Amino acid sequence: MQPSISVTRRFLFYVLFASLFFLLFTCSDLLRPRSRPLVPQTVLMFVLPNKTSDDSFRARDRTKFPHSDPFPFSSSIVVNDRRGRSEKDIREASSKGCDLDRSLLKVYMYDLPPEFHFGSLGWNGKTDQTWPDIAEMDRIPTYPGGLNLQHSVEYWLTLDLLASNVPIVARPCTVVRVTNSSSADVFFVPFFSSLSYNRHSKPQGKGKASKNRILQDELVRYLMGREEWNRGGGKDHLIVAHHPNSMLQARRKLGSAMFLLADFGRYPSKIANLKKDIIAPYRHVVRSVGNDSATFDERPILAYFQGAINRKDGGKIRQKLYYLLKDEKDVHFSYGSVRENGIRSSGQGMASSKFCLNIAGDTPSSNRLFDAIVSHCVPIVISDDIELPFEDILDYSDFCIFVRTSDAVKKGFLLDLLRGIKRTEWTKMWERLKQIAHHFEYQYPSKQGDSVQMIWEEVARKIPYVRLSLNKEKRLHRSQFVKQSK
Numbered sequence: 001m002q003p004s005i006s007v008t009r010r011f012l013f014y015v016l017f018a019s020l021f022f023l024l025f026t027c028s029d030l031l032r033p034r035s036r037p038l039v040p041q042t043v044l045m046f047v048l049p050n051k052t053s054d055d056s057f058r059a060r061d062r063t064k065f066p067h068s069d070p071f072p073f074s075s076s077i078v079v080n081d082r083r084g085r086s087e088k089d090i091r092e093a094s095s096k097g098c099d100l101d102r103s104l105l106k107v108y109m110y111d112l113p114p115e116f117h118f119g120s121l122g123w124n125g126k127t128d129q130t131w132p133d134i135a136e137m138d139r140i141p142t143y144p145g146g147l148n149l150q151h152s153v154e155y156w157l158t159l160d161l162l163a164s165n166v167p168i169v170a171r172p173c174t175v176v177r178v179t180n181s182s183s184a185d186v187f188f189v190p191f192f193s194s195l196s197y198n199r200h201s202k203p204q205g206k207g208k209a210s211k212n213r214i215l216q217d218e219l220v221r222y223l224m225g226r227e228e229w230n231r232g233g234g235k236d237h238l239i240v241a242h243h244p245n246s247m248l249q250a251r252r253k254l255g256s257a258m259f260l261l262a263d264f265g266r267y268p269s270k271i272a273n274l275k276k277d278i279i280a281p282y283r284h285v286v287r288s289v290g291n292d293s294a295t296f297d298e299r300p301i302l303a304y305f306q307g308a309i310n311r312k313d314g315g316k317i318r319q320k321l322y323y324l325l326k327d328e329k330d331v332h333f334s335y336g337s338v339r340e341n342g343i344r345s346s347g348q349g350m351a352s353s354k355f356c357l358n359i360a361g362d363t364p365s366s367n368r369l370f371d372a373i374v375s376h377c378v379p380i381v382i383s384d385d386i387e388l389p390f391e392d393i394l395d396y397s398d399f400c401i402f403v404r405t406s407d408a409v410k411k412g413f414l415l416d417l418l419r420g421i422k423r424t425e426w427t428k429m430w431e432r433l434k435q436i437a438h439h440f441e442y443q444y445p446s447k448q449g450d451s452v453q454m455i456w457e458e459v460a461r462k463i464p465y466v467r468l469s470l471n472k473e474k475r476l477h478r479s480q481f482v483k484q485s486k
Helices: 002-031 041-047 051-061 087-095 146-151 153-163 193-200 211-224 227-232 313-325 342-351 368-374 413-419 423-440 451-485
Strands: 105-109 175-177 186-189 237-240 258-261 301-307 331-335 353-359 378-382
Touching: 105 153, 105 451, 146 193, 153 175, 153 186, 153 193, 153 237, 153 258, 153 451, 186 451, 193 211, 193 237, 211 227, 227 237, 258 451, 301 313, 301 342, 301 413, 313 331, 313 353, 313 413, 342 353, 342 368, 353 368, 368 378, 368 423, 378 423, 423 451
Parallel strands: 105 175, 105 186, 186 237, 237 258, 301 331, 301 353, 353 378
Antiparallel strands: none
């Protein structure tokens, strides 16, 4: 009897020891931060009941959006998220679109008549239809090409807002369009002002106003009659006026709004400034080189410029630089336009050059800077009054060289500077260009970190100032009311 009792006690001791060990291991594992679920993904593939249907749904939607994931919340299998929601809860949320609580910005977009936006692209919807169907790519009205594209910012932002309410369009949930204006952080005015200027600036007859002028006047009347505008004096409204000549008649009347601009060259500081407004990048017109980027030794041209040479105002420097550089063998400095494959030749030239000259023209900025960035050609910025997009996030000195106008026109200064930059220094800037180039891409559907998402993030960073300004005005107004009542 004695040996069997001893064996039993020993067995119970081992069981107790193993149980305690397993309990301690489980507790420590649950408390440990992890980037993957406790249950392996390979196991979950067999136990999740909706896995097959999910895969078939993804396959169907990739025929419409071949490079997108219809479930933007989670591209990998998860058991519970930070809020304790199950896989099924997350799937249901993503099938309904972006979660308002997870979005950075809630935007109310006015349902302006189509003539203010997609109607100007030739789109004709059904009766009482304000917006086109953007769920399928082939139904989306296309924006005109050539140099029109460089100021197409409002087009991409409008598409992104519309897509935020279409679940099958995979895009970041940075911003969500809301239908209740009382829950909005900002109010978006979907007027394609740059296209209106480019297409409708000519008067419609002798003594008659242009269609562009008529649209601006109608827009002012519309906004001034809205409770949303009057409630905050328009300070929480976002208006895109990217072309320097767009919104010429309306900009002063709507100057309290947040403007999205290319630069401040043609605006008085009271109307447009960095405190309330945002600088947005031009949409580049040359093709991005992507991963096919030539190295230092594969770029035979030292410096490249092709474009209009005779400019007014600050752009007079272009003519001076032309006479200084035109005869240099390793410099390409010539007149160019969009005609006769001008854009294609510019793209090829930039992609074959070490440095690309971005010189002030009629205004401090131009799309040439962004053409250079996506060509991975180190930009030489010669524009003393330029303002740059996303400069609170990006350090442009990491991938650009800035030269004062007064120095650039000194004989030999620019060439000595560029020829003195060694391969290692240039390669460091080139590598940085490759890292940040995606921030200057406009696309649909938008992707994390592209121009559309970067702009929305800039808008979100302006909201605290807007709220501070509005709350301060309310306080001062109430103080004045109390004083008068006494």
